[in-house]
Amino acid sequence: MKYKRWTLEQKLEILAESEEIGIVESCRKYGVSTGTFYSWRKKFDHKGEAGFKVTYDTKSKELKEAEEENRILRKLLSDREIELEVQRELLKKSLGHPIQERFS
Secondary structure, X not given: OOOXXXXXXXXXXXXXXXXXXXXXXXXXXXXXXXXHHHHHHHHHHHHHHHHHOOOOOOXXXXXXXXXXXXXXXXXXXXXXXXXXXXXXXXXXXHHOXXXXXXXX
């Protein structure tokens, strides 16, 4: 079965017509399943026309990009810390005594 997107006006028209000719008849006329109809009616009864508004992910594009950049920078930082730890271990072995750390 092909998926169809209904506009706000179409949904409101179907809901209004169902009051006049009945739910089953209006669903048959427009080719809408009764489950979809009842879902629309529930949204309309609960929030009115605002219930039909499509809600997308609330995070903005800029926030997503900043989070991705943050993830990359954290990965680079952790890789650098591992490299420094390996270098410290190699220096300990080559000098024969532990190195006093500056920032600890």
